[in-house]
Amino acid sequence: MSQIWIKNGLFITMDDAKPTVRGHMVVTDDRITYIGEAEPQGLSESVETLDGSKLAFMPGLINTHGHAAMSLLRGFSDDQNLQVWLEQKMWPMEGKYVDQDTRAGSALAIIEMLKTGTTAFVDMYDRMDQVAQMTEQSGIRGCLTRGVIGLCSEELQKEKLADAIQFARDWNGKANGRITTMISPHAPYTCPPDYIEKFVQAAHDYQLPLHTHMSETIAEVEQNVRDYGIRPTFHLDKLGFFSRPALVAHAVHLHDEEIALLAERGVAVSHNPVSNLKLASGVARVPDMLKAGVTVSLGTDSAASNNNLDLFQEINLAALLHKGVSGDPTVVPALEALRMGTVYGARAIGQEGQIGTLAEGMKADFIAIDLEQPHFYPQTDIVSHLVYAASGKDVQHVWVDGRQVVKHKTCTFMDEEKIRYEAAASFERLLKS
Missing domain, CATH: 3.20.20.140 (Metal-dependent hydrolases)
Incomplete structure (x- = not known):
């Protein structure tokens, strides 16, 4: 069992009643198992921790x-x-x-x-x-x-x-x-x-x-x-x-x-x-x-x-x-x-109840936004900032199915340099053929 505890983060849950939560989220294997203001209890001894104090977390x-x-x-x-x-x-x-x-x-x-x-x-x-x-x-x-x-x-x-x-x-x-x-x-x-x-x-x-x-x-x-x-x-x-x-x-x-x-x-x-x-x-x-x-x-x-x-x-x-x-x-x-x-x-795509929100029981597909940037200040309304001020360049980390697929803006399972090279080579071949 793998477990991640994100501490002191700002979570955009997409819940109609309470779309944002300042607190903690726990991911166990591929699912969100806790999200709330209070610190979680009963975590595994091998839990991985992440300081979320300068990040906003939202569904992928x-x-x-x-x-x-x-x-x-x-x-x-x-x-x-x-x-x-x-x-x-x-x-x-x-x-x-x-x-x-x-x-x-x-x-x-x-x-x-x-x-x-x-x-x-x-x-x-x-x-x-x-x-x-x-x-x-x-x-x-x-x-x-x-x-x-x-x-x-x-x-x-x-x-x-x-x-x-x-x-x-x-x-x-x-x-x-x-x-x-x-x-x-x-x-x-x-x-x-x-x-x-x-x-x-x-x-x-x-x-x-x-x-x-x-x-x-x-x-x-x-x-x-x-x-x-x-x-x-x-x-x-x-x-x-x-x-x-x-x-x-x-x-x-x-x-x-x-x-x-x-x-x-x-x-x-x-x-x-x-x-x-x-x-x-x-x-x-x-x-x-x-x-x-x-x-x-x-x-x-x-x-x-x-x-x-x-x-x-x-x-x-x-x-x-x-x-x-x-x-x-x-x-x-x-x-x-x-x-x-x-x-x-x-x-x-027929996956409501599985992805698209941050809630207990949902698949752990979520992203972390770097808030320490001028266009997120003053930190008045995070939903407003995400819609009217943010861009994809603000994404710091990405998880899908509980696995981190982007870490510090770098894909963890893909060789980006090789991919860029092969894409350029393919286009040149298409132009010449």
């Missing part, structure tokens, strides 16, 4: 949408609309990927996420065995899925679907439960209706959640109406997509009826504000979704459309953007924005 951040291997394409194509960016820049480069490129890009993304406080991430891509291996090695928690574009022959469609199912079955529950899997047709505009139905059936067959891109741009919505006569939300519902636990990325362009349907079906949304702004896709109706009872979490999308994986930036923008758009400064309060990056993220 949960990034609910991304494509980790695309970190190789960071800065390769900026200032384009989505379709040009995808079809003329991203897809041709991604078509040159080999296993080593996916491995290098995923490793680069994972160390960036860990060092900026993300302890769990959703990833949709291909060659997902490479992503899963890097997830297992690094110590991060991953909800992984083989994303499938169906604009190909029927034979290739079958191969891709079989690959997606095989990956989901092989890796679900691996890495001591840190890896879970989903089934993911890429989007309604890249997958024919009958093909999406096959993914839905596979999700039922293997009791897995579903994930897809939906209503990211006006052009995408208009195309769906031209091709199928209805908007993407109703289209997916008609195909049975929401008959399984479902997470949709973006959901920027929705009517009231679509928001109501998502709430009724229990569909979660991954809000990606930075990517949506950079690609000029629009601003999602997040306050309306939250008011309707839709679970809204946060994602970075890829480093090629962001261009970083710092979820603190998404939290900050989620709080600010919707104030500016609505003209209402109360519309997404600081604590609600922080919930989007923690509590609601856990709910979106």
Whole structure:
């Protein structure tokens, strides 16, 4: 049994009644076994102690949408609309990927996420065995899925679907439960209706959640109406997509009826504000979704459309953007924005009650923020500071499943210098090939 006692820390628990506690926390193996103001009792003789007096501890951040291997394409194509960016820049480069490129890009993304406080991430891509291996090695928690574009022959469609199912079955529950899997047709505009139905059936067959891109741009919505006569939300519902636990990325362009349907079906949304702004896709109706009872979490999308994986930036923008758009400064309060990056993220990936809060019995996925910096003074309201002043660069330590995966800003299970070198080498090969 391993045990850690964090003394005299400031803990952001995310509990509705008492979101902060000044005191102590004990981690035993992979779980939080005590949190409170009084000193803990009955600890093991071999307990490891940590002075938390200059640190703030909070649940690890949960990034609910991304494509980790695309970190190789960071800065390769900026200032384009989505379709040009995808079809003329991203897809041709991604078509040159080999296993080593996916491995290098995923490793680069994972160390960036860990060092900026993300302890769990959703990833949709291909060659997902490479992503899963890097997830297992690094110590991060991953909800992984083989994303499938169906604009190909029927034979290739079958191969891709079989690959997606095989990956989901092989890796679900691996890495001591840190890896879970989903089934993911890429989007309604890249997958024919009958093909999406096959993914839905596979999700039922293997009791897995579903994930897809939906209503990211006006052009995408208009195309769906031209091709199928209805908007993407109703289209997916008609195909049975929401008959399984479902997470949709973006959901920027929705009517009231679509928001109501998502709430009724229990569909979660991954809000990606930075990517949506950079690609000029629009601003999602997040306050309306939250008011309707839709679970809204946060994602970075890829480093090629962001261009970083710092979820603190998404939290900050989620709080600010919707104030500016609505003209209402109360519309997404600081604590609600922080919930989007923690509590609601856990709910979106079906792990509420396991991660996303600091409480006895929860998995020990948490991060430590260095408070001894000018932008945290005076120390008035820590939630406000985390949302409006903090960034991923303030993260000092990270634990996942009770194991310290970042110590003094350095990953403990990953060779960062090697990863940076291999990522640079992969990009140079892609440029020349």
